[in-house]
Amino acid sequence: MAAFLARRLLGTSTSSSSALMSSARAFSSSTTPIKATLFPGDGIGPEIAESFKQVFTAADVAIDWDEHYVSTEVDPRTNSFLTWESLQSVLDNKVGLKGPMATPIGKGHRSLNLTLRKELNLYANVRPCYSLPGYKTRYDDVDLITIRENTEGEYSGLEHQVVKGVVESIKIITRKASMRVAEYAFLYAKTHGRKKVSAIHKANIMQKTDGLFLQCCDEVAEKYPEIEYEKVVIDNCCMMLVKNPALFDVLVMPNLYGDIISDLCAGLVGGLGLTPSCNIGEDGIALAEAVHGSAPDIAGKNLANPTALLLSGVMMLRHLKLNKQAEQIHSAIINTIAEGKYRTADLGGTSTTTEFTKAICDHL
Amino acid sequence: MLWCDMEASLNLLNLGLGRMVITKFCSERIAKYAFEYAYLNNRKKVTAVHKANIMKLADGLFLESCREVAKKYPGITYNEIIVDNCCMQLVAKPEQFDVMVTPNLYGNLVANTAAGIAGGTGVMPGGNVGADHAVFEQGASAGNVGKDSIVRKNKANPVALLLSSAMMLRHLQFPSFADRLETAVKRVISEGKCRTKDLGGQSTTQEVVDAVIAKLE
Numbered sequence: 001m002a003a004f005l006a007r008r009l010l011g012t013s014t015s016s017s018s019a020l021m022s023s024a025r026a027f028s029s030s031t032t033p034i035k036a037t038l039f040p041g042d043g044i045g046p047e048i049a050e051s052f053k054q055v056f057t058a059a060d061v062a063i064d065w066d067e068h069y070v071s072t073e074v075d076p077r078t079n080s081f082l083t084w085e086s087l088q089s090v091l092d093n094k095v096g097l098k099g100p101m102a103t104p105i106g107k108g109h110r111s112l113n114l115t116l117r118k119e120l121n122l123y124a125n126v127r128p129c130y131s132l133p134g135y136k137t138r139y140d141d142v143d144l145i146t147i148r149e150n151t152e153g154e155y156s157g158l159e160h161q162v163v164k165g166v167v168e169s170i171k172i173i174t175r176k177a178s179m180r181v182a183e184y185a186f187l188y189a190k191t192h193g194r195k196k197v198s199a200i201h202k203a204n205i206m207q208k209t210d211g212l213f214l215q216c217c218d219e220v221a222e223k224y225p226e227i228e229y230e231k232v233v234i235d236n237c238c239m240m241l242v243k244n245p246a247l248f249d250v251l252v253m254p255n256l257y258g259d260i261i262s263d264l265c266a267g268l269v270g271g272l273g274l275t276p277s278c279n280i281g282e283d284g285i286a287l288a289e290a291v292h293g294s295a296p297d298i299a300g301k302n303l304a305n306p307t308a309l310l311l312s313g314v315m316m317l318r319h320l321k322l323n324k325q326a327e328q329i330h331s332a333i334i335n336t337i338a339e340g341k342y343r344t345a346d347l348g349g350t351s352t353t354t355e356f357t358k359a360i361c362d363h364l
Numbered sequence: 365m366l367w368c369d370m371e372a373s374l375n376l377l378n379l380g381l382g383r384m385v386i387t388k389f390c391s392e393r394i395a396k397y398a399f400e401y402a403y404l405n406n407r408k409k410v411t412a413v414h415k416a417n418i419m420k421l422a423d424g425l426f427l428e429s430c431r432e433v434a435k436k437y438p439g440i441t442y443n444e445i446i447v448d449n450c451c452m453q454l455v456a457k458p459e460q461f462d463v464m465v466t467p468n469l470y471g472n473l474v475a476n477t478a479a480g481i482a483g484g485t486g487v488m489p490g491g492n493v494g495a496d497h498a499v500f501e502q503g504a505s506a507g508n509v510g511k512d513s514i515v516r517k518n519k520a521n522p523v524a525l526l527l528s529s530a531m532m533l534r535h536l537q538f539p540s541f542a543d544r545l546e547t548a549v550k551r552v553i554s555e556g557k558c559r560t561k562d563l564g565g566q567s568t569t570q571e572v573v574d575a576v577i578a579k580l581e
Contacts, residue, residue, distance in 0.1 A: 137456070154384070159421040165388035169422040175378030202469075209380035235476040235505050242455055242480035256415075260448050260473055267452035 033062040034320060037089040040067065041099030043294025044304035049099050051306040051357040052313055058361040059329050061322065066093060070101055070112065080115035087119045090287060095320060097313055098289035102296070117150060122279040122287060123177065124184045125150045125258065128315070129265040132274060134338030135347060139268045141246040146265055147188065148258025149181040149213075150279065155255045173209040173254060178216035184280060185217075185252035186224045196228040196249040197221070200237045200257050213254050237261065241268065266291075273346050276311035278319065286319045288312035302352040305344040307333060310360070332363035386422040386467065391429035397493065398430075398465035399437045409441040409462040410434070413450050413470050426467050451477055458482075472505070479504030486521030486562040487553075489528035491535065498535055500528040518568040521560040523549055526576060548579040 040049035056063065068086040077084040090096045101112045116122060125148040131140050158170040182199075189197050199217040203210035214231060221229035232240070234257050240247050241261070245268055253261060266275040272292035279287045290308035298304055310333055317326035336342055342359035343349025351359070395412075402410050412430040416423035427444060434442035445453070447470045453460060454477050466474055479488035490503025502524035514520045526549050533542035552558055558575040559565025567575075 139455075154382075155418050157418075159419060161421060162385075165425075167386050167421045167425050169384040169386070169419055171382035171384060173380040173382070206382050209382040212378075212380040235472055238451075238473050238476040239480040239485065239504060242477055243484060256469075257473075259415075260451050260470075263448035264451035264455055264477065267455035271452065271456065 033064045034095070035064045035066055035093045036316070037086070037093050037096035038065045038067045039086070039096065039098040039101065040069065041290075041294060042070065042102045043100060043296045043299040045099030045101070045294060047300070047302065047304050047353055048290070048306035048309045051353055052097070052309050054357050055310060055329060055332070055360050055364075056313060059325050059332075059364050061317065061325050061329075074109045078110075078115055078119065080110045080112060082112055082115050087115075090116075090120055090285065094283070094285050095316060096287045097309070097316055098287055099309055100290055100292055100294040102294045116287065117279070120279075120285055120287060121151075121282040122285070123149065123151050123282065124181050124280040125262065125277060126188065126280060126315070127262045127265065127275060127277045127291075129262075129269050129275065131269050132337055133334060134340055135270055135274070137268065137270050139245055142265070142268050144245065144248040144265060145188070145192075145194065145250045146258060146262040147181065147185045147250060147252045148262055149177055149252075149254050150258075151255070152177050153209075153255030155259075171206075171209055171256075173212050175212060175216060178213045178254075179220065182217045182220040182252060185250060186220050186227060189227050189250045190224060194227070194250050196230065197224075198237070198248055198251050199229070199231045200234055200251055200253040200261065201231060202234050202257075203231075204233060210254065217252060234261075238264065241265065271346075272308065273305045274307050274311070276308060276315050278312065278315040286316060288316040288319075302354060303345055304353050305346050306353060306357060307337070328364060329360075332360045335363050336360045384419075384422060384469075386425050388425060388429055391426045391467075392433060395430040395433040395465055398463055399433050399440060402440050402463045403437060407440070407463045409443070410437075411450075411461055411464045412442070412444045413447050413464055413466040413474055414444060415447050415470070417446060423467065430465060447474070450474060454478060454481060476504045484521075484562050485524065486560065487523045487527070489524055489526075489531050491528060491531050493535075498532070500532040500535070501525070502528060518570065519561045520569050521562050522569050522573055522576075523553065523560075526573075544580055545576075548576045548581070551579050552576050 038049060040046045053065065066089050068083070068089055070081045071083050072081070074081055075083045078087060126145060128145045129142055131137065131142045152172050152174060154169070154171045156170060156172045158172070160168060162168050185197055188194070199214055201210040201214050203214050217231070221227070237251070241264060245265070251261065263272070266272050269275070275291060277289050277291045279289065281287065290312050292308055295304065310329065314326045314330045317323070317329070336356070336359045337347065342351040342356050344351055344353065344356050398410050401407070412427060414423040414427055416427050430442070434440070451473065454474070458478065458481050464474060479485060482488055485502060485504045488503035489500070491498060491500040527546065530542045530545040533545065552572065552575045553563070558567045558572050560567055560569065560572060
């Protein structure tokens, strides 16, 4: 009730005021738990989701989880294994967390990720990448965020065979999508106290497409004079990232480069098993997700590392402006890994999922 | 693969269109070069880098061509990797890669990532090969290019160009000259006494060149 009144007072929500939407949630009283959708996913998904719920309960996070699973049949309303109810749940709750989903092989249905992206209009993929103290990689000083445009670009899916042996694929960049992601990037930088936004492009070659993307970033940058803005060509970006990742702060990129660079950055800090991710949609929707695979070979064996899902959950909490609890859980995870006593197999340790989870709860 | 831009008529629609073209001819040609290079240089493995899960037709055609050529080289291991995973693997475990064959755009990214891991633009050699001609130049395009300040202060790293000229000598079928040059350059770098700023040293360009000449046997 309080949230509803706050929303009306603050005005109607638009994609650029997702921050406002979040502050509306902050007005909900501590006795009315927030509702959020949870997709545990497949493979190791259910185990790490269990682990996640344990930690969040131990931290007294007042969230009511609306759990949804991928169906075994295609729902004709969505043309996918995700039911209409599942999608409606996220649209209603405005916030969700997703574990790894394995898209069943076959034709006649959309991939799960594509379904979510299209139906929820998820336009930006946000991944913070930072070196975890205590987990050593070749890079110690990584602290950056990649923001990737998620709806168009090279992945528009428009391909055709011109003649036998010649295939053409169309890349689309629109002003609308570029402005949208640029606005989000600068707003994110401002609200999270980041100093610099780098737009990554290849506009020297792709003048009409990446050129338009850059133009949009330029325009948005002018509205944020307090944030440093630079444009970096994608080749330079790759080189700089592997030589000195500390040079970067927030990166905003079109779809293809974003895909590659965000995975490259995940590699710098230890891989997808440690990387949180959050997808931002219109009307302030946020769907956090663990981007690693469902690892069917270790499913059910209590070996999985829940870190990615937990850190994604932390991102979700920050989106909901529940910063105190976000910080609490985040510190607990970082300290557990830093201590080194309890680590799952992928981090070089011998702990089970349950032992690792308990260690995090103890650190709260 | 070539990303080329369509013309201005779409400006009014606030839209930019780019067109990527992949042909069987070019894909086969580069795949043949990759496998032949691997064979002649005693390399064990060729990895094709792609995004065929999304660009099914375009990168699918590229992969098909690579697979066909791979069949003719049973002694060389062939595998495929999606480009985002590839970059992640490169920064975590670059030693798993040997020869990598890629379409145009991914090749640009992968080459610069690999160059960064190996030491930067100043050390990685490269060459551009055609049917009738070949041009050799430093392998990565980022950074150490056209910076007047570096040239004025005599701090540019000559290693990349020296190693590129060794590649050229090999291409011209002068392997012993190529070996001598490469060995001299590698000795100078591994000794560590003569290195330019990008490798953490204080030497000038001329000092490095003099050191290489001194080491030539």
